[in-house]
Amino acid sequence: MPIGHLVAGGIGSIRTSGDLIGRMQLQKKMRLPEAKDYVAKKLGVSSIELCDEFTMRKLREKLDIGVITGLPGAAKGLEAKVRIAELLGIKINCVERLEKLSKV
Amino acid sequence: MELDKLYNAILNQDVEGAVKIAEACLKAGIEPLRALDHASEAIRQVGDLYGRSEIFLPQVVLSAEAIKKVADVLLKKVPRKKRGEKAKFIIGTVEGDIHDIGKSIVATMLEAQGFDVIDLGRDVAAEKFVEAVKKHKPAFVGCSALMTTTAIAQREVIDALKEAGVRDDVKVMVGGGATTELHAKEIGADEWGADAMDAVVKAKRLLASRTCLLKK
Amino acid sequence: MPEHLTRRGDGRLITMTGKQIKDDLELGSKDAAERAKIPELTGEDLETLYEIIIDANKVVAVKHGCEVVLSADAGGSTFWIDSGTSGLGMPIERSIAQGALSERVLGLDILQFPESDGSFKPAKVIVSYLANVIHNTLHTSISPLEFMAMPNLGYFYKPDGQWPEPISLIREGKNDEARKSMEGAARECHDAIIYVAKHLRRVGVDGINIDTVGAAGDPDFYAALTATESLKKVYPDLAVQMGMATEAVHGFHTELKYAGERLAGMWPHQQLKVAEKAGVDIFGPVINTKPHLTFPWNLSRAVTFTKACVREATIPVHPNMGMGVGGVPMLETPPLDTVTRANKAMIEIAGVDGI
Known part of the structure; x- marks a missing residue:
């Protein structure tokens, strides 16, 4: 059933920019228009392009914030989140933990 | 008048009050089964209010308790053969x-x-x-x-x-x-x-x- | 008059004339408005809803630019859960289902990692196991990840817990004893939520999703609100998403208040306001589907409740739109025509921030 929601009205997670917009909602209580505006400005794209696979596939690859396909060498998982925290200007709990642990 | 009071007592979860009013109904010569019908109307209203989340289970239980006690009072004055069996x-x-x-x-x-x-x-x-x-x-x-x-x-x-x-x-x-x-x-x-x-x-x-x- | 293919609330296919659909849309909206004392849908809303329902295409979708965030109720658990008739029951590693598959296949923007049983009390016992799996999932996924469980106050009452079963006490007229039991269970549940959250935060989880809130009435809601308030005081970096169980909070205690407001009998727009005061970051109202009534009636009613909730919100609103809620039929395999129509209606008419 989640696929029905994805097809009808989902942003698309790491396929486009859904993870970034979702993060701003969850961590900063941003309503949808505000979260979309915030992420669009950080990425330098329009609101429509946020949900566009063509734009976002290239942009995610360029920014190295994780892509949906198995691109060799591209940032994955936690690596991508380190870059997302920086890009969005927010703290991400598991990234904070990594930074704390890596300061030997 | 007494019947309206009975209705309101059950609706407002006044168990003791409902019993006293039921006794007053009998003293006033009101037909017991007619009084019981009125009490049943109150319970129907309780059900509606519950359905609309305007009252809750504890209130429903008290209203139910009230009508049970009212029925005990009223049915004593009804001949056994007219009472019917409880299902x-x-x-x-x-x-x-x-x-x-x-x-x-x-x-x-x-x-x-x-x-x-x-x-x-x-x-x-x-x-x-x-x-x-x-x-x-x-x-x-x-x-x-x-x-x-x-x-x-x-x-x-x-x-x-x-x-x-x-x-x-x-x-x-x-x-x-x-x-x-x-x-x-x-x-x-x-x-x-x-x-x-x-x-x-x-x-x-x-x-x-x-x-x-x-x-x- | 031409007939349109639509469904009942249990998912069965039916046909209705345009007039029958319009009548049910009005009746559904009116029912919600009368119950919660909120505005009915406008004429324009009803017309839009009608067009969505009679669309000849099997699957419908929102306009470009209207897409919303999907947090979608434990999404990836669909792969591995097998509760008899719901869930696929596939032999799959949970970390993969809740992480990679959820964001790469299901397209979920916020990932929800549920406890197998679904409740905080058993999660407490296996928190080390959960922490390990969530830790692994955080390493391999990119989208924000929440741990998800229900307060499920039922587990704190006998025979599963230490507190006397309150419904029996209420039925025996022992309201004071029932209330003490409910207050004790709510305190214990609060502590369980904090305990689990504390351990999962250590591995870097992004948030806690307190789900199916209010299933055991007002004390259940009270436990979730007080736990949220405590979590926000101690761990402000931990997000809290709250999803409800029912459209109206059942009153079993009936006198429990939060922020001065009595919780019993609250409707979604009122639940939202106390959730905001507690510190909730994303709120999920639930509107229950009536399986015996039509899909148009149920959807119109769900949209009416949700629109009123969204209008009052200062935080994101993600209505629950799984099986049997949010206008979606009560069927383990909800028909895609209804899921996509409910989705479009909630986004374009109610104005939700996510689902």
């Missing part, structure tokens, strides 16, 4: 389902409307329903199931009643969040309750149509 209603949530609340609300509303309710609780196996039917000889069996995964167990109860040869001795009613009228028909139940008040209305309708034999 026994066995109720339980089916096996595998631990949801107790909806079933308990139906049980409370049935008691308030004069049914003799035997509550088997939750997670009740089909064979327990059969045992209870054999022991208590009820007019009704009610099976509650909240989930789509347990609604199928309502059919198991009906099948078990058939296998034990007691299916035709009772009217089976089913209900619960995941059930529908069509589901009830498909599994061979006699009636389906959309909510607590609907279940009471339909049970009373079955009684009134005399399709349901009272077990003495």
Whole structure:
């Protein structure tokens, strides 16, 4: 059933920019228009392009914030989140933990 | 005037007040069964208010308690042969389902409307329903199931009643969040309750149509 | 008059004339408005809803630019859960289902990692196991990840817990004893939520999703609100998403208040306001589907409740739109025509921030 929601009205997670917009909602209580505006400005794209696979596939690859396909060498998982925290200007709990642990 | 007071006392969960007003009704020469009809109207209103989340289970229980005590007072003045028998209603949530609340609300509303309710609780196996039917000889069996995964167990109860040869001795009613009228028909139940008040209305309708034999 | 293919609330296919659909849309909206004392849908809303329902295409979708965030109720658990008739029951590693598959296949923007049983009390016992799996999932997934469980106050009452079963006490007229029991269970549940959250935060989880809130009435809601308030005081970096169980909070205690407001009988727009005060980051109202009534009636009613909730919100609102809620039929395999129509209606008419 989640696929029905994805097809009808989902942003698309790491396929486009859904993870970034979702993060701003969850961590900063941003309503949808505000979260979309915030992420669009950080990425330098329009609101429509946020949900566009063509734009976002290239942009995610360029920014190295994780892509949906198995691109060799591209940032994955936690690596991508380190870059997302920086890009969005927010703290991400598991990234904070990594930074704390890596300061030997 | 006294009848309006009786109605309001039951609606406002005033158990002691309702009993005193019932006694006053008798003193005023009001026909006891007419007074009881008025009290029943109040309980119907309680059911409506509950359905709209304007009152809650504790208030429903107090109103039910009030009408039970009022009925005790009023029925003493009614000749035994005119009183009728209380219909026994066995109720339980089916096996595998631990949801107790909806079933308990139906049980409370049935008691308030004069049914003799035997509550088997939750997670009740089909064979327990059969045992209870054999022991208590009820007019009704009610099976509650909240989930789509347990609604199928309502059919198991009906099948078990058939296998034990007691299916035709009772009217089976089913209900619960995941059930529908069509589901009830498909599994061979006699009636389906959309909510607590609907279940009471339909049970009373079955009684009134005399399709349901009272077990003495 | 031409007939349109639509469904009942249990998912069965039916046909209805345009007039029958319009009548049910009005009746559904009116029912919600009367119950919660909120505005009915406008004429324009009803017309839009009608067009969505009679669309000849099997699957419908929102306009470009209207897409919303999907947090979608434990999404990836669909792969591995097998509860008899719901869930696929596939032999699959949970970390993969809740992480990679959820964001790469299901397209979920916020990932929800549920406890197998679904409740905080058993989660407490296996928190070390959960912490390890969530830790692994955080390493391999990119989208924000929440741990998800229900307060499920039923587990704190006998025979599963130490507190006397309150519904029986209420039925015996022992309201004071029932209330003490409910208050004790709510305190214990609060502590269980904090305990689990504390351990999962250590591995870096992004948030806690307190789900199916209010299933055991007002004390259940109270436990979730007080736990949220405590979590926000101690761990402000931990997000809290709250999803409800029912459209109206059942009153069993009936006197429990939060922020001065009585919880019993609250409707979605009122639940939202106390959730905001507690510190909730994303709120998920639930509108229950009536399986015996039509899909148009149910959807109109769900949209009416949700629109009123969204209008009052200062935080994101993600209505629950799984099986049997949010206008979606009560069927383990909800028909895609209804799921996509409910989705479009909630986004374009109610104005939700996510689902």
